[in-house]
Amino acid sequence: MVTEERSHPDLQKPGVVKDDYQFGFHDDAEALVKLPKGLSAEVVNTISDLKNEPEWMRKLRLRALEHFHARPMPNWGGEIDIDFDDIHYFVRATDRDEESWDDVPEYIKDTYDKLGIPEAEKKGLLAGVGAQYDSEVVYHNIREDLEEKGVLFLSTDQALQEHEEIFKEHYSTIIPANDNKFAALNTAVWSGGSFIYVPKGVKVDVPLQAYFRINTENMGQFERTLIIADEGSEIHYVEGCTAPIYSSDSLHSAVVEIICKKGANVRYTTIQNWSNNVYNLVTKRAVAYENAVMTWVDGNLGSKLTMKYPAVYLMEPGAHGEVLSIASASGGQHQDAGAKMVHAAPNTTSVINSKSLAIDGGRTSYRGLVKIYEGAEGCKSNVRCDALMLDDKSRSDTYPTMEIDEKHVDITHEATVSKVGEEQLFYLMSRGLTEDESTKLIVNGFIEPIIKQLPMEYAVEMNRLVELQMEGSIG
Amino acid sequence: MSGPLLEIDNLQISVADLQIVKGLSLTIAAGEVHAMMGPNGSGKSTLANTLLGHPRYTVTGGDVRFKGDSILGLRPDERSRLGLFLAMQYPTDVPGVSMINFLRRAMSARRGEEIPVKEYRKELNEVLGRLQMDESFVRRYVNDGFSGGEKKRAETLQLGLLNPELAIMDETDSGLDIDALRIVAEGINEFRSESNGILLITHYQRLLNYVRPDFVHVLADGQIVESGDFSLAERLEAEGYDPILERVAEGASA
Numbered sequence: 234m235v236t237e238e239r240s241h242p243d244l245q246k247p248g249v250v251k252d253d254y255q256f257g258f259h260d261d262a263e264a265l266v267k268l269p270k271g272l273s274a275e276v277v278n279t280i281s282d283l284k285n286e287p288e289w290m291r292k293l294r295l296r297a298l299e300h301f302h303a304r305p306m307p308n309w310g311g312e313i314d315i316d317f318d319d320i321h322y323f324v325r326a327t328d329r330d331e332e333s334w335d336d337v338p339e340y341i342k343d344t345y346d347k348l349g350i351p352e353a354e355k356k357g358l359l360a361g362v363g364a365q366y367d368s369e370v371v372y373h374n375i376r377e378d379l380e381e382k383g384v385l386f387l388s389t390d391q392a393l394q395e396h397e398e399i400f401k402e403h404y405s406t407i408i409p410a411n412d413n414k415f416a417a418l419n420t421a422v423w424s425g426g427s428f429i430y431v432p433k434g435v436k437v438d439v440p441l442q443a444y445f446r447i448n449t450e451n452m453g454q455f456e457r458t459l460i461i462a463d464e465g466s467e468i469h470y471v472e473g474c475t476a477p478i479y480s481s482d483s484l485h486s487a488v489v490e491i492i493c494k495k496g497a498n499v500r501y502t503t504i505q506n507w508s509n510n511v512y513n514l515v516t517k518r519a520v521a522y523e524n525a526v527m528t529w530v531d532g533n534l535g536s537k538l539t540m541k542y543p544a545v546y547l548m549e550p551g552a553h554g555e556v557l558s559i560a561s562a563s564g565g566q567h568q569d570a571g572a573k574m575v576h577a578a579p580n581t582t583s584v585i586n587s588k589s590l591a592i593d594g595g596r597t598s599y600r601g602l603v604k605i606y607e608g609a610e611g612c613k614s615n616v617r618c619d620a621l622m623l624d625d626k627s628r629s630d631t632y633p634t635m636e637i638d639e640k641h642v643d644i645t646h647e648a649t650v651s652k653v654g655e656e657q658l659f660y661l662m663s664r665g666l667t668e669d670e671s672t673k674l675i676v677n678g679f680i681e682p683i684i685k686q687l688p689m690e691y692a693v694e695m696n697r698l699v700e701l702q703m704e705g706s707i708g
Numbered sequence: 709m710s711g712p713l714l715e716i717d718n719l720q721i722s723v724a725d726l727q728i729v730k731g732l733s734l735t736i737a738a739g740e741v742h743a744m745m746g747p748n749g750s751g752k753s754t755l756a757n758t759l760l761g762h763p764r765y766t767v768t769g770g771d772v773r774f775k776g777d778s779i780l781g782l783r784p785d786e787r788s789r790l791g792l793f794l795a796m797q798y799p800t801d802v803p804g805v806s807m808i809n810f811l812r813r814a815m816s817a818r819r820g821e822e823i824p825v826k827e828y829r830k831e832l833n834e835v836l837g838r839l840q841m842d843e844s845f846v847r848r849y850v851n852d853g854f855s856g857g858e859k860k861r862a863e864t865l866q867l868g869l870l871n872p873e874l875a876i877m878d879e880t881d882s883g884l885d886i887d888a889l890r891i892v893a894e895g896i897n898e899f900r901s902e903s904n905g906i907l908l909i910t911h912y913q914r915l916l917n918y919v920r921p922d923f924v925h926v927l928a929d930g931q932i933v934e935s936g937d938f939s940l941a942e943r944l945e946a947e948g949y950d951p952i953l954e955r956v957a958e959g960a961s962a
Contacts, residue, residue, distance in 0.1 A: 655763060660800040662784035663760045663793075664810075664866065665817030671785075674813070678804025678849065 257508055259448055259477030264367065266325035270451065271318045274298060277421050280323050284390055284424070287397065297410035297420035304414040310600070311538040311567045315512060320453040320484055322422045324367040330388050331372050341366050344446060361386045363443040365456055368424040379437060385430040386441055389457050392428030399430060403461055407490035407518050407546075416516040419455045419488040426456035426487065429470060431497075436467040440502070440688065445485075447476035447511070453484040460490070462497035462525075469500040471691065475535075476508045482537060484512045491519035493527045495549070500528040504691060506698055507535035509566060517543040518573075521581075524551035530686055531558040533568050534698045542600060544573035547581035547612075554583040559683045559695070562595030562627075563702050571600035571618075571632075576642075580611040587618040588680050591627030592703060599648070600632045607638040614642070620650040621679050623672065623703070673703060711776055712737045713874050713905045714759075720769035721751070721758050721930075728754045730930035731770065736874065739902040743916055743941060744909045746927035747949045752909045753797055755927075756878040760784050760794045774874070789818060791873035795863035795880050802850040807862065808832070810850050811869055818870050835868035839895050856883035864895040875899065876907045881915035893918030913945040928956055 266283065268276055277298050281291040306313055331337050344366070361375035363386065370388035379386075385396065393400050410420040427443045447454050462468055476483060485507060493499050499519065507513055513536040519527040529543035545554025556572035574583035589597035599618040620629035631648045653675050661671035677684075677696060684692045714736040721729035729751045736742055746752050758765040759772060761784040771778050779787050802810065811832065816822045836843060839861055851859055860880050867875055877896065881889055896919050900906060908921060916924075916938065924940040925932045928949070933956045934940065944952070 654800070656800040657802055659757075659760075659762050659784055660796070661802065661810075663788055663796075664814035664870070665785050665788035666813060667785050667817075668783070670813070670817075674805050674810070675802060678802050681804030 257477055259450075264324045264326055264449060265328055266323070267321055267449070268323040270321055272298070272301075272320070272322060272422070276322055280422060280424060283323070283325070284393075286393065289401065290393065293405065293410060294421050294423075297417045298422075300411040300417035301414060301421055304411075304417060306414065307540075310540045310569045310598075313512065313514070313538065315482070315484060319481070320451055321449060322453050322455070323424060324449045324452055325369055326366045326448070327369075327371050330370050330391060332374055334372060334374070337364075337372050341371055344448065359442050360437050360439045361441040363388065363427050363441075365425045365443065365445045365454075367447060367449050367452060367454065370425050370427075373427075375441070379435075382435050383430075383432040384435060384437060385428065387428055389426040389428045389459060390424065392459070396428075396430070399461070400428070400459070403490070403492055404459060405490070407492065407520055408488050408516055413516060415486045415514045416488050419457060419486050419516070422453070423455045423457035423488065425454075426458040426489075427460075427470070427472075428458070429460045429468060431462045431466040431468045433463045434465045435463075437469070440469040440471045442471040442473070445472060445474045445487075447483050447485065447507075451481055451483065453486065455485075456487050458487065458489040460499060460501070461492045462494060462499045464494045465496040466494075467498045469502065469688075471502040471504070471688075474503070474505045474507055474513075476511050482510045482512060485515070485536075486512075487515045487517075489515070489517040491517075491527065493519060493521040493525035493552075495523045496525060497522075498526045500530065501543075502530040502532075502687065502691065504532045504695060504698070505535060505539070507539075509535060509537055511536045513539040513541065515539075515541045517541065518546070519544065519554070520546045520548050521552035521554055523549035524553075525549075526553045526555075528555040528557065529572070530683070531556065531560075531570065532683075532687075532695050532698075533558070533560040533570050534702060536566065536568075538567045538569065540569045542571045542573050542602075544575065545583065546575045547578060547583065549578045550580045552578065552581045554581075556585045556587070557683045557686050558587045559589070559680050559699075560587070560597050561590040561592065561699055561702050562597045563592040564594035564626075567596045567598070569598040569600060571598075571602075573602045574604070574614060576603075576605040576609045576612040576614065579609050581609065582613045583615070585614075585616040585618070586682060588683055589618075589620045589629060590676060590679070590699065590702075591620065591622045591629045593624060594626040596628045596630075598630045598632060602634045602636070603644065603646075604636040605639050605642050605644075609639050610641045612639065612642045614644045616644075616646040616648075618648045619679070620648075621676065622650070622652050623676075624652075673700060676703065713775060714907075715773040716759075716770070717773070718770040719755075719758075719767065719772060721754055722766045722768050723754065723764060727768065728765075728930055729758070732927075732930065732932055733770075734925065734932065736905040736907060738873070738905055740923065741900060741906045741908065741919065741921045743921035743924045744907060744927055745911065745913075745924060745941065745944060747953070748911070750927045751930040752927055753878055756794055756797075756876050756907075756909055759787075759876055760792060761787050785817070788870075788872075789820070793867060793870055793872035793875045795860075795867055795875065795877045797878040797880075797882065799851045799854075799859045799863055801852040801854070803852045805850050807846040807848055807850055811846065811866065814866065815869055818872075831869060835865055838868065838898060839865055840891055841865065857885065857888045860884055860892055861888065861895075864892045867899055868895055871899070872904065874905045874907070876909065878909045879911065880908075881910055881912065889915065890918060913941045916941050926952055928953055
């Protein structure tokens with residue numbers, strides 16, 4: 234008996250939404266606190282004061298600000314044209330991080346309602362939810378049974394106040410303040426983000442999710458996320474990102490640090506759909522100890538420029554790292570994305586699987602590094618990056634780097650760049666499918682290996698977003 | 709049905725400025741099976757692909773009418789929805805797209821409306837059974853990693869599900885072992901009816917032993933050089949193409 238496979242119903246209806254970007258609305262609410270534009274020690278001090286932080290954090294912020302000023306802009310990747318004096322570095326919408334959705338201010342609730350966020354939580358699809366609006370987390374909640382087992386899921390600000398000891402032990406240890414210019418900026422002005430601690434042996438069976446929303450014009454969002462998965466624990470964290478369309482650009486510059494202790498299994502899924510005026514310059518890095526598994530699943534659709542290369546440092550034998558990513562760029566967009574795998578111990582393994590789509594003049598770049606240290610015998614790394622271009626206006630480049638300092642390793646690398654093929658189109662069209670339907674089917678097939686790694690709801694969402702992006706060019 | 713299904717009228721086809729088909733005429737009525745035979749390079753596949761509107765081939769003269777109307781201005785999908793089908797010699801793979809998903813969309817496109825899941829399953833299982841194919845087959849990606857024989861079976865499966873009015877089978881027999889050939893031939897015979905027509909394009913006679921054609925044509929250098937009944941195919945099997953080709957060459961030089 235044949236049964237219908239998992240299908241994505243929205244994809245079967247052409248022309249669902251014709252808008253290029255459906256989350257382009259913004260609300261006109263007055264912020265409670267909005268620091269004037271510009272970056273200075275005074276601004277950094279004010280942020281630290283407003284948050285009532287311990288002195289060590291203030292000092293770390295100020296040191297990071299010096300690193301930021303000292304470092305030049307990166308001369309690789311995409312074109313960055315940011316006026317750092319024209320950005321609000323801190324905007325507080327409400328003075329509380331609520332644990333009940335009912336207590337969240339009405340206008341913020343409206344925004345999240347439009348994004349469809351409370352629904353997923355109501356349906357019990359999630360173990361916990363956090364929502365960040367501009368600079369700070371306005372809502373978070375976690376399932377009671379997980380809280381009882383000692384799982385911590387709260388805003389990073391709150392974690393610093395309530396769990397300073399474990400916070401200080403891990404914070405900024407994976408990505409130091411002077412790691413790169415944008416990590417330095419984040420460390421200087423960070424606000425919000427998620428803090429997760431999963432105790433030994435605790436397995437969280439459904440995802441924890443966070444939503445990041447920029448609402449203010451000329452806003453910089455600098456959330457800081459820290460995940461600590463203790464020995465033998467399991468966690469899946471999902472983040473979704475949106476912003477309104479303004480005439481001037483916004484900046485999103487997050488830092489995510491993850492620690493996977495012995496035997497832990499962490500999966501971090503991002504579905505990023507920023508509007509096309511957001512610079513998205515993010516540093517994401519994880520360390521994996523003995524037999525730990527770290528997986529980054531990364532879907533990059535929106536933004537003006539994204540530069541993001543999730544990394545896994547494989548520190549002890551048996552550790553495994555994966556990056557599975559989809560990047561899609563249409564006209565005026567540049568997705569410069571990739572992955573970094575550092576094999577610092579023997580018998581560690583990694584997989585990089587990257588799919589990129591360039592549509593209607595969009596540009597995608599794959600930029601990746603696999604490094605194997607001398608003495609890290611028996612390591613295996615498998616890199617596969619495929620780029621698909623939908624037309625002659627689009628552009629796709631591949632910049633793979635391999636630094637292999639050990640002989641007894643097994644490395645494979647495969648890269649393809651292709652255009653939607655005449656033969657494939659003819660085959661599908663000769664079966665009655667229109668050119669649009671055929672192109673969409675070919676694109677769906679192209680990203681399927683990554684899509685099938687996503688939980689069902691996210692798979693549908695991801696397919697829909699890719700579909701929307703194609704509607705803009707071929708619809 | 710009044711009038712023929714397919715009328716090919718003095719058709720001329722070029723690929724990259726090279727003329728391949730040089731004035732070919734052929735009429736197929738409902739209920740008829742025509743075999744088009746010929747040596748390699750005679751223009752068989754060019755004809756087949758052109759009938760479905762492959763963009764690589766340019767029609768430089770003549771006309772093709774389907775059910776009375778010219779189809780030369782139509783896109784491949786429009787021709788398909790009118791009732792034309794081409795079982796391809798080298799079907800393309802579409803990685804990541806499952807057969808079961810693709811087939812349902814194709815059937816829905818052919819019908820002009822979404823086929824209900826229950827009905828789809830029923831028909832799919834029926835045709836799968838007829839072709840002695842396991843259901844796991846349709847879980848695989850379209851033609852991806854298929855053997856030559858599997859590809860031909862997949863094309864025959866589509867023939868059964870889409871139920872076109874005119875089926876063009878382009879070397880569906882090539883690369884099949886004897887058991888697979890018999891199954892594919894049965895699939896074609898199952899499809900064969902008074903209301904549809906078939907154009908069998910083949911190099912060899914062996915498929916024709918299972919699917920007996922009403923007419924046999926020999927294509928050489930872009931033209932039909934001889935037409936007849938099944939006995940023509942038998943003669944070709946015995947003598948090869950050389951005697952006919954020599955005769956054509958003599959005629960041309962005389």
